[in-house]
Amino acid sequence: MNKNTAASGQKTFQIPDEVVSTSTGETARLAASVASTLKPGDVVCLHGDLGAGKTHFVKGVASYFGIDQNMVNSPTFTLIHEYPGDIPVYHFDCYRINDVREALEIGTEDYLYGSGICLIEWAEKIEAIIPEHALHITIGKISESERLFRFKPRPE
Amino acid sequence: MTILGIESSCDETAAAVYGPGGLRSNVIASQSIHELYGGVVPELASRAHQRTIWATVDQAISEAGCTIGDIEAVAVANGPGLMGALLVGLCFAKGFALRQGIPLIGVNHMDAHIYANFIDETPRYPFLGLVVSGGHTQIVLVEAPMQHTILGRTRDDAAGEAFDKIGKILGLPYPAGPVMDRLSQLGDPHFHRFPQALMNEGLDFSYSGLKTSALYHLQGIPDDEREEYLNDHLNDLCASISHAITEVLVKKLKRAFNQYPVDTIVLAGGVSANSMLRRKTEGLARRHDLKLHIPKIEYCTDNAAMIAVTGYIKAGLGQFDDMSLKPFASQNR
Numbered sequence: 001m002n003k004n005t006a007a008s009g010q011k012t013f014q015i016p017d018e019v020v021s022t023s024t025g026e027t028a029r030l031a032a033s034v035a036s037t038l039k040p041g042d043v044v045c046l047h048g049d050l051g052a053g054k055t056h057f058v059k060g061v062a063s064y065f066g067i068d069q070n071m072v073n074s075p076t077f078t079l080i081h082e083y084p085g086d087i088p089v090y091h092f093d094c095y096r097i098n099d100v101r102e103a104l105e106i107g108t109e110d111y112l113y114g115s116g117i118c119l120i121e122w123a124e125k126i127e128a129i130i131p132e133h134a135l136h137i138t139i140g141k142i143s144e145s146e147r148l149f150r151f152k153p154r155p156e
Numbered sequence: 157m158t159i160l161g162i163e164s165s166c167d168e169t170a171a172a173v174y175g176p177g178g179l180r181s182n183v184i185a186s187q188s189i190h191e192l193y194g195g196v197v198p199e200l201a202s203r204a205h206q207r208t209i210w211a212t213v214d215q216a217i218s219e220a221g222c223t224i225g226d227i228e229a230v231a232v233a234n235g236p237g238l239m240g241a242l243l244v245g246l247c248f249a250k251g252f253a254l255r256q257g258i259p260l261i262g263v264n265h266m267d268a269h270i271y272a273n274f275i276d277e278t279p280r281y282p283f284l285g286l287v288v289s290g291g292h293t294q295i296v297l298v299e300a301p302m303q304h305t306i307l308g309r310t311r312d313d314a315a316g317e318a319f320d321k322i323g324k325i326l327g328l329p330y331p332a333g334p335v336m337d338r339l340s341q342l343g344d345p346h347f348h349r350f351p352q353a354l355m356n357e358g359l360d361f362s363y364s365g366l367k368t369s370a371l372y373h374l375q376g377i378p379d380d381e382r383e384e385y386l387n388d389h390l391n392d393l394c395a396s397i398s399h400a401i402t403e404v405l406v407k408k409l410k411r412a413f414n415q416y417p418v419d420t421i422v423l424a425g426g427v428s429a430n431s432m433l434r435r436k437t438e439g440l441a442r443r444h445d446l447k448l449h450i451p452k453i454e455y456c457t458d459n460a461a462m463i464a465v466t467g468y469i470k471a472g473l474g475q476f477d478d479m480s481l482k483p484f485a486s487q488n489r
Binding site for chain 1: 166236237238239290309311312316320367369371486
């Protein structure tokens with residue numbers, strides 16, 4: 001499922017079916033590994049309850065692209081954050097969105113088919129317009145600090 | 157100078173007129189304007205700005221008791237916000253300025269929240285601003301008009317978001333902020349000690365740990381007792397959560413004040429309406445003999461009066477923009 005070529009000579013990360021993280025530090029490293037497989041135009045959907053750690057995962061991905069992770073915060077109210085990095089990262093939060101028409105009204109498609117990487121929290125709320133090539137990550141809570149990450153791969 | 161202010165950075169389409177005598181009108185597109193121009197409109201329809209902006213500006217000018225010809229400059233929020241939403245206000249403002257042959261003034265939406273304090277009062281420089289809303293949490297040092305330094309900001313959730321989401325975890329309807337405030341007044345803020353993050357670390361904020369902690373506090377109650385527990389202690393939990401959120405805000409503000417001695421502090425943003433935050437900030441001001449300014453609630457949430465007044469201040473400094481003014485999504489300074 002990993003679409004990256006090994007042209008750079010670096011060992012590419014293989015996205016597993018699932019993995020347990022026992023700390024926020026481990027989550028950050030996992031996020032950076034996932035980020036290493038992403039390229040412009042990719043879409044990552046993050047699923048999980050309030051407090052699962054979706055925004056935390058985005059911090060790890062953003063960090064990989066040279067973005068100060070302290071600048072990455074929750075877009076629940078503001079809906080979309082744009083972070084200029086090596087590749088632009090667009091951070092969505094659809095928690096407040098009740099209807100897919102609302103997502104269209106705010107220009108979501110311009111980003112989904114744009115040249116950055118889209119990370120979408122609560123993507124299930126706009127399922128109808130999520131591109132097929134999206135990578136889906138579901139974060140489940142095991143305990144206060146442990147999380148189970150399940151990956152649904154992008155179709156080849 | 158009579159300024160037309162335009163705000164379209166997120167949910168609200170708004171227009172206001174501010175002149176030498178003060179604020180002359182302040183209009184936020186009502187649902188009735190939405191209905192007039194588009195039938196049933198989704199709540200977050202940013203492109204709905206496009207349908208309502210003319211009617212909103214028209215109403216602001218007529219309520220100000222003036223005509224289009226009396227407007228001497230247009231101030232517009234050009235970020236941070238949603239690109240699609242910002243563009244509507246910005247393009248409208250450019251068209252208006254070109255047509256009328258008057259100057260354009262770009263206004264930073266976050267700065268404008270702070271200058272909302274100047275609508276009714278005149279805070280003295282230098283001062284510290286605590287900007288708290290659903291989307292933002294910042295401590296800002298304002299040394300002179302338009303000279304801002306962000307000293308601290310949230311690393312994850314905004315304070316308003318913490319109120320809204322933890323309220324949801326407690327079973328309140330989203331957004332839960334205002335209800336949390338009301339229930340908090342009936343509860344014991346020391347019923348349970350929730351974490352106050354980054355308390356010993358600089359001026360940044362973090363609220364996502366509090367959210368997780370609230371979740372696990374509830375999950376720690378056996379399933380068959382949880383409903384009764386919530387029934388008995390909802391007020392206490394709201395008060396304890398509100399205590400944790402506001403303690404950090406006020407202690408960080410105090411730390412900022414120790415580092416940057418000023419004699420004036422201002423609150424800004426929608427969470428300024430929170431009664432516990434107000435009480436604690438008033439206490440801080442009293443103990444340290446500081447002058448505290450808090451805008452009227454209608455100037456705390458997103459509005460165009462704050463854009464117009466900021467435009468007025470920038471015009472006074474000769475800070476105008478030209479047609480190359482661009483929108484920006486995120487504040488990266």
